[in-house]
Amino acid sequence: MGLEEILKQQVKAAVKALYGIDADDKQIQLQKTRPEFEGNITLVVFPFVKLARKAPAQVAEEIGKAMTDSAIVGEPVIEKFNAVQGFLNMSIAPSFWIEQLEAIAANPQYGEQPDRNQLMMVEYSSPNTNKPLHLGHVRNNLLGSSIARIQEANGWKVVKTNIVNDRGIHICKSMLAWLKFGNGETPESSGKKGDHLIGDYYVRFDKEYRKQIAELMAGGMSEDDAKREAPLMKEAQAMLLKWEQGDKEVRELWAKMNSWVYAGFDETYKMMGVSFDKIYYESNTYLEGKKEVERGLQEGLFYRREDGSVWADLTGDGLDEKLLLRSDGTSVYMTQDIGTAKLRYQDYPIDKMVYVVGNEQEYHFKVLSLLLDKLGFPFGKELVHFSYGMVELPNGKMKSREGTVVDADDLMEQMIKDAKEISKDKVNTLPDITEAEANEIARKVGLGALKYFILKVDPRKNMLFNPEESIDFNGNTGPFIQYTYARIQSVLRKGRPTSSPSLIGRGVNSPDTLNDKEVALIQRLTDYPATVKQAGEEFSPAVLCNYAYALAQEFNSFYHDYSILNEADEQKKNLRLLLSAEVAKVLKHAMALLGIEMPARM
């Protein structure tokens, strides 16, 4: 049983004995004692003050006394206490802390919840195949894969899925521009990564398209009309129609260009360290979606306008009317998402479906949820849109078409380069290091810095990235935590406990056995399972970042103040070695949930 549960029970017994109060869990507020006071855990006694009809300080004093009285609480876990106003600061007995540490050491899966035998599908990444991945996608991928790992640690079976947006008007734009301006360029001929090559033509399309709009407007046309009437746009739309009709040439071109993009994406995913269990392609799911829309039309759920387009009227649900099929019969984003959802539930016994998609699409998912529900799918109402915030640049949002993006490949490469550069400046550069190992460390550290930088901010909030300022390697960063880990590994290479963990605590239970920093570390370690749980419930990798940072910081402080290997007292030395090893274990586990690798040296 964890410390909190034990304390809660004892508090219950205490207030029952003192005041006849049957306290519920909500009234028992335990928090970490602030450093300026003595103690480890603090009980807020205000909730009992009214019922006890006494002054807060007196109530705190009385509860404190009861908590140390074995006649009331059974075996007390607190050895002393002090009362400050309405706060009861309690000190836990060292023997209890040592038992906790031993229990942690004995559990290789420490922090993980038991299997709950339920399946969660997590959709993330979901790229368009008309451009390379940028920083916005990086946030999506890192959040998605981290959340998948976190939910696994919380006992879910997780299927990671990716719905590749491989068809649609945006792809046609790249294809068209390539046909018109490409001169047969291929990844081989140009040496460009496939996704980058295609992205260049997407940008090119937009450039030429704007030119045409400007010309038409100069000729006296309104902007809206010009956008519609521009020949390039008409050609792209015609191409999409041909694609849906299965035109051989268009399909072949499409397949070829997509294959270039996939090769490029695979490299990026690999470098980023993300993967999927099942990939869906919209080119395979949109027909299913169309079928469902047709069915809805027949059942009178949707309606057709004079021009042939199909709509859902959601005004009764407080939303607008939503297009489901264009007048030319081609499908839209929503159509495909309906089909994809249906197929997924056919393929897997999904208990919970989570879409990791930016908050700019909140409306879309509200509509999707409603539409699925109207179509009679029981999972419509259940879907979870994990809506995360945008990555903004100092001058606003990233726009692929306008070329104001931070490219994912470039960014990762730069981070690794920076990590390499920084390591060269270090005083303690590892003397016997090979070039290969140095590169491997730089990769872990560079990517660790990037991932932590992104994951440490609350996923729901927009975040700012300034390309002018390089991402830090000092302070509250991934490398800080990696460094702490590497230090511990270095110590452990030089010394191991000379007795088994279960024996370490024996006979060292005198009050001075544990110093403040050791207690703080053990206490922090005992928080870990609750932290993993919280990260899962809140879908927040940031919770784990904060935890890992606090743990690493406390370890560094301990490391600075106390010697481990040179400690003369064998018992204490063993205890510190064990404590260090457990800190390293938990740091590694937490960072693994974030997708951050730990170097054994750095």
Place this chain on the structure above:
RNA sequence: GGUUCGGUAGCUCAGUUGGAUAGAGCAACAGCCUUCUAAGCUGUGGGUCCCGGGUUCGAAUCCCGGCCGAAUCACCA
């Protein structure tokens, strides 16, 4: 305009179901490597928690009203 989300130190961000004098990092300044890795440790300065009301023993946190910012309301995805 409707809806949703946000506003905390110069900058980037934490801040549990309301709890003690609001915290980190970066940047600035001052210290600490003959001792287990200085990507570290210690200290100093830095705040109208957007504004105004309300709820109560207690509000950055909850409620109401403003102000500011973002997203969205497409035959884009």
